C-alpha cells in the first residue's frame with residue numbers, strides 16, 4: 001500500500017502489518033537470544049515498544065523503508081537474509097565460526113541507533129513542505145537527539161540495558177555498513193596480516209543488509225510508479241469524458257454530476 005502522506009510519497013504499512021512485524025521481532029528474540037541477557041533485551045523492547053514499532057528505517061522517499069514501521073520491517077528482512085546468506089557461504093565451503101545467536105543478535109541490533117536515544121525519536125516527520133515535496137524527505141533527524149553515529153547509539157543503548165555482547169557481535173554490528181561507512185575503512189583494509197578480520201560475520205551481515213535495503217528501495221519505487229500510473233489513468237479518463245462532450249440523458253447525469261463523480265474517484269473523499 002502507498003499513500004501520499006505529509007506531502008511526500010511513501011509506501012505505507014497497515015496498523016495490522018506493523019503489529020504483526022513487531023510480534024515477529026519479539027518472537028525472533030524469544031527464539032534466538034539465550035541466557036541472562038534475554039530478559040534484558042526484552043525489557044529494552046518493552047520500554048520503547050511504541051518507538052520500535054513506529055520507527056522508519058530511513059528519512060528519504062528514495063532510500064529504504066522511509067515509512068512508519070519501516071525499521072522493524074527492515075530488521076526482519078536482514079535477520080532472514082543473514083541466515084540465508086550464511087547458509088550460502090557454508091555450502092560453498094566457508095567454515096562458520098560464529099553461532100546463529102551471534103548472527104541474529106547482530107542483525108537485530110545493527111540499526112538500533114535509528115530508534116533514537118532513551119528519550120527521543122531519531123526520525124521525526126519533515127515539517128518543511130518544500131523539502132518534503134522537492135527532496136523527498138518524509139522524515140528528518142530529530143534535533144533533540146544528541147548526535148551520535150547510528151552504530152555508536154546502538155552500543156550506547158545496549159550498554160544502558162546491561163546487555164552483554166560477544167566480540168563477534170561487536171565486530172558484526174560495528175561493520176554491517178561495510179565500506180559505505182568511512183569509519184569502517186581501517187577494519188576492512190588491513191595492511192598487516194595480523195590486522196585482517198578474522199571472522200566472516202561482518203561480510204555476511206553487510207551482504208544481508210545491502211540486499212534488504214536494495215529490495216526495500218525497489219519495493220517503494222515500484223509502489224510509487226504503480227500509484228502514479230493509476231493516477232495518470234484516472235486523469236486520462238476524466239479528460240476523455242470531458243473531451244467527448246457526451247450529453248447527459250437524464251437530469252441526474254448532468255455534466256456537473258459526471259465531473260463530480262470523476263473528481264471523487266480521483267481525489268477520494270476530498271471535498
Ligand SMILES: [Fe+2]
Pocket residue numbers: 074078110111209
Ligand atoms: Fe540496515
